[in-house]
Amino acid sequence: MNLVTLTTDFGVQSMYAAAMKGALFTVNPNVLVIDLSHAIPPQNLVYTNYFLHATIPYYPKSTLHVVVVDPGVGSERRILFVDMGDYQLLVPDNGCWTSLLEHGVKPARVIQVTETKYFRDRISNTFHGRDIFAPVAGHLSAGVDPQLLGEQVHDWIELALPHAVCTDQELRGEVIFVDDFGNLLTNIPADPFLEWHDKPLETTIGTTTIEKRVSHYADAAFGEPAVLVSSMNRVEIGVNQGNAAKQLHADVGTPVQIKRR
Amino acid sequence: MNLVTLTTDFGVQSMYAAAMKGALFTVNPNVLVIDLSHAIPPQNLVYTNYFLHATIPYYPKSTLHVVVVDPGVGSERRILFVDMGDYQLLVPDNGCWTSLLEHGVKPARVIQVTETKYFRDRISNTFHGRDIFAPVAGHLSAGVDPQLLGEQVHDWIELALPHAVCTDQELRGEVIFVDDFGNLLTNIPADPFLEWHDKPLETTIGTTTIEKRVSHYADAAFGEPAVLVSSMNRVEIGVNQGNAAKQLHADVGTPVQIKRR
Amino acid sequence: MNLVTLTTDFGVQSMYAAAMKGALFTVNPNVLVIDLSHAIPPQNLVYTNYFLHATIPYYPKSTLHVVVVDPGVGSERRILFVDMGDYQLLVPDNGCWTSLLEHGVKPARVIQVTETKYFRDRISNTFHGRDIFAPVAGHLSAGVDPQLLGEQVHDWIELALPHAVCTDQELRGEVIFVDDFGNLLTNIPADPFLEWHDKPLETTIGTTTIEKRVSHYADAAFGEPAVLVSSMNRVEIGVNQGNAAKQLHADVGTPVQIKRR
Numbered sequence: 001m002n003l004v005t006l007t008t009d010f011g012v013q014s015m016y017a018a019a020m021k022g023a024l025f026t027v028n029p030n031v032l033v034i035d036l037s038h039a040i041p042p043q044n045l046v047y048t049n050y051f052l053h054a055t056i057p058y059y060p061k062s063t064l065h066v067v068v069v070d071p072g073v074g075s076e077r078r079i080l081f082v083d084m085g086d087y088q089l090l091v092p093d094n095g096c097w098t099s100l101l102e103h104g105v106k107p108a109r110v111i112q113v114t115e116t117k118y119f120r121d122r123i124s125n126t127f128h129g130r131d132i133f134a135p136v137a138g139h140l141s142a143g144v145d146p147q148l149l150g151e152q153v154h155d156w157i158e159l160a161l162p163h164a165v166c167t168d169q170e171l172r173g174e175v176i177f178v179d180d181f182g183n184l185l186t187n188i189p190a191d192p193f194l195e196w197h198d199k200p201l202e203t204t205i206g207t208t209t210i211e212k213r214v215s216h217y218a219d220a221a222f223g224e225p226a227v228l229v230s231s232m233n234r235v236e237i238g239v240n241q242g243n244a245a246k247q248l249h250a251d252v253g254t255p256v257q258i259k260r261r
Numbered sequence: 262m263n264l265v266t267l268t269t270d271f272g273v274q275s276m277y278a279a280a281m282k283g284a285l286f287t288v289n290p291n292v293l294v295i296d297l298s299h300a301i302p303p304q305n306l307v308y309t310n311y312f313l314h315a316t317i318p319y320y321p322k323s324t325l326h327v328v329v330v331d332p333g334v335g336s337e338r339r340i341l342f343v344d345m346g347d348y349q350l351l352v353p354d355n356g357c358w359t360s361l362l363e364h365g366v367k368p369a370r371v372i373q374v375t376e377t378k379y380f381r382d383r384i385s386n387t388f389h390g391r392d393i394f395a396p397v398a399g400h401l402s403a404g405v406d407p408q409l410l411g412e413q414v415h416d417w418i419e420l421a422l423p424h425a426v427c428t429d430q431e432l433r434g435e436v437i438f439v440d441d442f443g444n445l446l447t448n449i450p451a452d453p454f455l456e457w458h459d460k461p462l463e464t465t466i467g468t469t470t471i472e473k474r475v476s477h478y479a480d481a482a483f484g485e486p487a488v489l490v491s492s493m494n495r496v497e498i499g500v501n502q503g504n505a506a507k508q509l510h511a512d513v514g515t516p517v518q519i520k521r522r
Numbered sequence: 523m524n525l526v527t528l529t530t531d532f533g534v535q536s537m538y539a540a541a542m543k544g545a546l547f548t549v550n551p552n553v554l555v556i557d558l559s560h561a562i563p564p565q566n567l568v569y570t571n572y573f574l575h576a577t578i579p580y581y582p583k584s585t586l587h588v589v590v591v592d593p594g595v596g597s598e599r600r601i602l603f604v605d606m607g608d609y610q611l612l613v614p615d616n617g618c619w620t621s622l623l624e625h626g627v628k629p630a631r632v633i634q635v636t637e638t639k640y641f642r643d644r645i646s647n648t649f650h651g652r653d654i655f656a657p658v659a660g661h662l663s664a665g666v667d668p669q670l671l672g673e674q675v676h677d678w679i680e681l682a683l684p685h686a687v688c689t690d691q692e693l694r695g696e697v698i699f700v701d702d703f704g705n706l707l708t709n710i711p712a713d714p715f716l717e718w719h720d721k722p723l724e725t726t727i728g729t730t731t732i733e734k735r736v737s738h739y740a741d742a743a744f745g746e747p748a749v750l751v752s753s754m755n756r757v758e759i760g761v762n763q764g765n766a767a768k769q770l771h772a773d774v775g776t777p778v779q780i781k782r783r
Binding site: 003005012035036037038039050051054055056057059060063179180181215216217218219228229230231236238240241 | 531532533534535536537538540541542543544545547548551555564565593594595596597599646647648649652653
């Protein structure tokens with residue numbers, strides 16, 4: 001556990017991210033810290049969840065992933081150490097890691113972090129990233145046994161996430177993430193969509209209907225919207241060298257329907 | 262001195278930040294470089310000052326902190342190496358580190374950096390970050406004795422920063438920093454505010470008056486402004502899961518007054 | 523080749539940048555990864571080219587620079603490993619590295635990357651950064667012989683970039699880059715401009731004419747536009763503590779003409 005990643009909503013290169021990293025190095029100067037992102041939209045747990053789902057699986061085994069998107073900071077909300085077997089999480093108990101439990105995955109162990117001797121001496125009420133998460137991550141990455149952090153727990157908060165509905169006639173879901181290119185990532189799985197690869201389809205997103213299906217962006221004409229399989233193996237709507245979100249006036253939550261014609 | 266941090270106004274992931282880092286690694290490939298921020302608002306020395314004050318104290322001892330917010334680049338302004346005892350600074354002599362001298366702290370030694378043999382061979386007039394600060398930081402982190410950089414000096418520029426006025430009847434200050442959440446950090450110290458924990462208070466910021474006092478954001482109703490103690494141990498005004506700066510039309514310099522009712 | 527830099531248009535701290543880094547560490551946990559930038563404007567090859575030209579030359583020898591600005595991802599566009607002698611590149615074959623070949627520089631060797639055993643097992647059509655570039659960079663930095671990646675090639679795409687025209691009477695070029703301060707970097711070389719250091723000049727940019735020439739920003743009055751030599755050794759137009767791009771309504775492509783009066 002020498003690689004530690006940080007994911008927060010503190011703002012890109014904000015003073016909070018910088019202070020948190022300092023507190024981590026102060027406990028363990030030999031840790032390798034990777035900023036996954038400090039650009040999570042403030043307090044957005046659903047965004048955090050999809051962000052973690054798209055990134056954590058690609059990291060080496062035994063990486064410790066620290067997440068501080070924490071609207072409940074200072075309240076009674078719990079802080080959890082989660083041993084997922086292949087990797088570890090240090091998260092507020094607010095559901096931000098829900099999708100990592102997809103397909104019946106179960107954590108090996110979940111511990112409520114309470115042992116204050118691994119915290120900073122003085123704990124503010126508004127910045128547990130610096131005062132609790134960072135030093136605890138420092139101690140964990142330096143080899144402290146997670147059992148010393150607190151008691152094991154068997155329940156935790158999970159987010160209620162929208163699920164796609166797939167039938168023989170249509171696939172119905174919604175946009176769950178907009179990337180920095182403006183590509184619209186949906187919750188519709190790729191498999192049923194790919195099964196229809198030889199059938200004419202109609203994809204409706206908001207008020208737009210799209211017939212173009214491509215395997216990659218450059219297969220569409222410049223500026224043309226098209227439906228494809230995302231790098232997350234779900235259905236995506238993109239515009240070749242354009243911004244689909246702006247062009248189609250779509251955002252997280254916009255319904256998407258794919259029908260056989 | 263193997264850990265070096267960078268704080269600049271070059272822009273997040275700008276080519277200047279990237280070039281500067283390259284120049285640093287070229288001198289010392291074994292240095293550990295941490296970007297505190299390249300998102301300092303252009304030429305904003307006051308912002309830089311508070312940013313450094315909120316971050317540097319949390320870093321390990323013996324870290325070298327390099328700051329390039331440098332509107333005077335190419336002019337006669339001096340470049341200073343500051344030995345603060347616990348840590349080191351490499352800064353333009355423009356006052357950007359003023360608050361690190363709070364409470365009568367004195368630097369152990371200040372050296373004006375003039376020895377060109379630690380600079381790049383060719384020095385531009387607009388980019389001393391790459392041509393002077395980076396190579397000097399590389400040499401320092403590789404063990405070069407700071408005495409070799411130039412002569413000791415005993416004066417330097419300090420910023421005139423606004424101070425809060427605290428009496429038995431009121432605390433009067435102003436907003437000195439707005440974080441990425443829109444929280445309003447003031448220069449009013451926490452201690453007199455906390456002494457009034459059992460008294461009804463009225464906080465006026467701009468044209469808004471706030472009575473709500475909380476220990477953490479989630480203690481206020483969703484979207485409700487409230488007064489609390491910041492993680493910097495000063496008075497802060499925030500909105501639970503909202504943006505206080507936008508909601509209260511406040512910014513750096515907005516006066517804040519806390520009165521007993 | 524233990525230092526690897528990343529330059530992409532994925533967005534600052536986007537999930538794609540984070541996933542790509544994970545895929546790299548998974549192959550080689552001992553690599554030192556530096557983000558040059560993930561803030562390249564989407565699909566902008568010309569911007570990428572100047573960005574690389576302003577940064578790569580300052581990095582240590584034997585650094586591997588990975589560039590994923592790749593509008594052709596998933597199509598037949600080739601992926602190239604370029605051995606430049608002093609450093610290495612892993613780039614899509616779209617011309618994004620053209621200016622590194624200035625002044626007749628020739629790569630020592632260019633290899634088309636085709637050997638799938640250095641790729642991830644499953645290759646998406648939209649994210650070769652994670653599925654091809656990252657693992658190939660991981661293997662290269664871990665010591666894999668570039669010859670094993672594929673066959674040598676002797677042709678590649680180069681961008682058609684605008685050149686300045688310099689005569690005894692005038693220097694004529696255009697803005698090629700706007701930095702985060704709003705400074706306007708042109709393609710006019712510094713040398714002929716400096717030769718006229720004792721002659722009165724008139725610089726026209728868009729509809730503005732500027733007579734002020736300075737060696738550094740602070741030499742101009744506050745808010746005054748002036749012409750100077752950039753840190754890239756070309757002519758630059760800046761505003762002391764201001765934003766020249768906004769103030770002069772100029773952008774990439776705006777013509778610039780310098781005439782002797």
